[in-house]
Amino acid sequence: MTRPLIHLESIHKYYGDYHALRGIDLDIRPGEFFSLLGPSGCGKTTLLRTIAGFEDVSSGNMFIDGRDMKRVPANQRPTNMVFQSYAIFPHLTVAENVGFGLRRDPRPKAEKAKAVEEALEMVGLRGYGKRAAHALSGGQRQRVALARALILKPKVLLLDEPLSALDKKMREQMQVELIRLQRSVGITFILVTHDQEEALVMSDRIAVMFEGEIGQMADPETLYRRPNSRRVAEFIGKMNILPGHVTEGGPGVTVDVAGLGRAEVATEQAPGGVVAGDTAVGIRPETLAILFEGEETTRRVVEGVVDEVVYYGDMTYYDVRVDGVPEPLNISMKNLIGRPVLDVGTRTRVAWDERSLVVLAR
Amino acid sequence: MAIGTWLTTERGRAATLVVPPFVYALLLLAIPVGAVILFSFWTQDFMTVDRTFTLDNYREIATTPVYGLLLRRSLFVSGTVTIVTVLLAYPIAYFVSFHVPAHRKSLWLFLITIPFWTSYLIRVFLWKVILGYNGVINSGLQGLGIIDEPLTFILYNVNAVIITLAHAFAPFAILPIFVALEKIDRSLLEASQDLGETRLTTFLRVTLPLSMPGLVAAVLIVFIPTIGDYVTPELMGGAGGKLIANMIQTQFLQLNNAPLGAALALVAMVSVTAISLVFILLNRRWLRGR
Numbered sequence: 001m002t003r004p005l006i007h008l009e010s011i012h013k014y015y016g017d018y019h020a021l022r023g024i025d026l027d028i029r030p031g032e033f034f035s036l037l038g039p040s041g042c043g044k045t046t047l048l049r050t051i052a053g054f055e056d057v058s059s060g061n062m063f064i065d066g067r068d069m070k071r072v073p074a075n076q077r078p079t080n081m082v083f084q085s086y087a088i089f090p091h092l093t094v095a096e097n098v099g100f101g102l103r104r105d106p107r108p109k110a111e112k113a114k115a116v117e118e119a120l121e122m123v124g125l126r127g128y129g130k131r132a133a134h135a136l137s138g139g140q141r142q143r144v145a146l147a148r149a150l151i152l153k154p155k156v157l158l159l160d161e162p163l164s165a166l167d168k169k170m171r172e173q174m175q176v177e178l179i180r181l182q183r184s185v186g187i188t189f190i191l192v193t194h195d196q197e198e199a200l201v202m203s204d205r206i207a208v209m210f211e212g213e214i215g216q217m218a219d220p221e222t223l224y225r226r227p228n229s230r231r232v233a234e235f236i237g238k239m240n241i242l243p244g245h246v247t248e249g250g251p252g253v254t255v256d257v258a259g260l261g262r263a264e265v266a267t268e269q270a271p272g273g274v275v276a277g278d279t280a281v282g283i284r285p286e287t288l289a290i291l292f293e294g295e296e297t298t299r300r301v302v303e304g305v306v307d308e309v310v311y312y313g314d315m316t317y318y319d320v321r322v323d324g325v326p327e328p329l330n331i332s333m334k335n336l337i338g339r340p341v342l343d344v345g346t347r348t349r350v351a352w353d354e355r356s357l358v359v360l361a362r
Numbered sequence: 363m364a365i366g367t368w369l370t371t372e373r374g375r376a377a378t379l380v381v382p383p384f385v386y387a388l389l390l391l392a393i394p395v396g397a398v399i400l401f402s403f404w405t406q407d408f409m410t411v412d413r414t415f416t417l418d419n420y421r422e423i424a425t426t427p428v429y430g431l432l433l434r435r436s437l438f439v440s441g442t443v444t445i446v447t448v449l450l451a452y453p454i455a456y457f458v459s460f461h462v463p464a465h466r467k468s469l470w471l472f473l474i475t476i477p478f479w480t481s482y483l484i485r486v487f488l489w490k491v492i493l494g495y496n497g498v499i500n501s502g503l504q505g506l507g508i509i510d511e512p513l514t515f516i517l518y519n520v521n522a523v524i525i526t527l528a529h530a531f532a533p534f535a536i537l538p539i540f541v542a543l544e545k546i547d548r549s550l551l552e553a554s555q556d557l558g559e560t561r562l563t564t565f566l567r568v569t570l571p572l573s574m575p576g577l578v579a580a581v582l583i584v585f586i587p588t589i590g591d592y593v594t595p596e597l598m599g600g601a602g603g604k605l606i607a608n609m610i611q612t613q614f615l616q617l618n619n620a621p622l623g624a625a626l627a628l629v630a631m632v633s634v635t636a637i638s639l640v641f642i643l644l645n646r647r648w649l650r651g652r
Contacts, residue, residue, distance in 0.1 A: 052556060075556070075560060081552075081556045089568060152558070
């Protein structure tokens with residue numbers, strides 16, 4: 001592995017008695033799109049602000065590009081930030097906002113103006129330079145904030161929930177644009193978000209944070225398919241959690257799952273480690289399937305009763321009550337041609353697969 | 363269609379709301395100002411007022427040097443008071459807005475308004491006690507052996523007027539600047555530092571320009587009323603510290619020459635208005651030019 005661009009070593013942060021960051025160890029590679037994901041209050045924004053230099057760390061070491069960041073103020077760090085509120089200077093024009101950080105740049109004025117124009121073009125705001133900043137829409141502000149940070153060619157671009165103020169459509173559009181932008185400029189992006197979908201769509205790697213700690217750090221697919229704990233599993237997407245009991249032995253792991261029966265699973269299906277005894281077992285809604293009339297399967301089958309139906313157009317979400325399972329199983333089904341939408345109370349068969357089980361550490 | 367139905371319409375209800383304060387303003391502002399304007403074109407004829415229209419008063423003001431001297435001195439004093447007050451008020455407003463914890467801010471604002479608990483007159487007299495020949499400053503400095511003779515340049519002259527007025531108007535300057543500073547989104551300051559600026563350059567490039575509306579308000583709020591103040595120069599100014607407002611008062615009350623007093627008042631008013639407008643226009647231009 002190449003030398004990490006950002007290296008954090010047991011970073012702790014206290015606000016008075018409140019322990020906001022509890023020993024964060026983190027390596028971020030050059031050119032990576034990295035996300036800090038977690039519920040509000042988990043410390044993800046605090047961590048981002050310590051990287052930017054707006055907050056001191058209480059203890060621990062931080063290196064950016066091999067340089068110790070101890071007592072290096074924000075204005076001397078090779079990082080730039082896109083703020084949640086965008087922080088566009090209301091008394092300046094768009095071009096003045098974008099060129100704000102170029103004041104010390106020794107290039108002649110005309111070249112700086114050209115750089116501003118290029119930065120605006122990069123974010124799709126060509127010709128907006130003379131506009132007053134306060135007259136921009138939310139999406140345009142976001143683009144100005146991006147151009148303003150990227151024009152300085154930082155080693156790391158920090159993004160603090162940059163999409164949370166936008167409406168759904170705009171958000172999805174900006175997600176795609178951000179990915180495209182990141183690939184074209186090759187700058188390391190660190191994104192803070194509480195939106196798991198956003199993190200999954202955009203990131204190369206994600207650190208899921210809870211209460212000042214990193215719960216799991218992995219690429220999106222691993223995070224989704226192999227969550228290492230119950231809280232990660234429940235935070236990322238939907239997950240049916242069933243009580244289970246692990247009995248060790250054999251090459252894999254043997255686990256008794258409530259309502260589903262005994263199952264053999266591979267060791268990588270227990271990423272949090274295996275301990276014999278009571279445990280929780282997760283299974284994603286889309287890996288379960290309703291067997292409609294006449295359908296047969298080689299997978300394992302349990303019987304249940306439809307408890308709730310939510311029709312979404314392309315998908316239908318069912319809750320199916322199965323004997324021995326405490327909560328109804330959440331099942332999502334694509335509405336393919338010829339598939340009916342079942343009514344509440346219908347008896348049905350549910351197919352499931354041992355390979356889609358995840359044994360979750362407590 | 364009686365007036366009763368009209369009163370229930372949108373415009374009728376608006377009118378009902380607006381009329382009482384409008385009448386009040388008319389009685390207490392427009393009519394007196396109108397009367398002053400009218401008087402300034404009349405002349406005093408010993409005990410009676412000669413009501414023939416004339417520009418004699420203005421001619422007298424233009425040709426008699428003392429009026430010009432007093433007006434210039436007044437503008438100088440007001441200008442100095444404004445600069446001193448705003449320069450002293452800005453750091454206080456900045457401190458309260460940026461460094462006082464949020465839950466203490468109202469306490470600080472409350473403390474800043476404490477001088478208003480006592481009458482203006484009493485505060486002026488207190489300054490006399492502080493600045494006087496045997497006052498706090500002089501006896502203090504003498505007791506410490508720093509000076510041998512009491513300082514005389516701090517009472518009964520223009521300096522004393524400036525000190526007293528600057529103190530009296532401080533809260534009027536602090537509050538609008540504070541409000542302007544409070545409205546500044548703090549992430550703008552972080553953004554500026556993130557983009558490479560130090561705390562000082564951030565202040566110059568972000569905080570100061572964004573607080574300009576408060577600064578302009580403070581300047582106008584201090585400058586305009588200090589021109590009209592005659593209590594402080596009367597009590598603190600001595601012979602050499604009299605201002606145009608004292609002359610207006612003298613004309614009205616002692617010399618019984620209301621028409622000349624009215625003309626002086628109008629000249630002072632027009633000068634202040636002109637200076638304020640120039641200030642606002644310059645400021646607008648400067649802000650837009652950035």
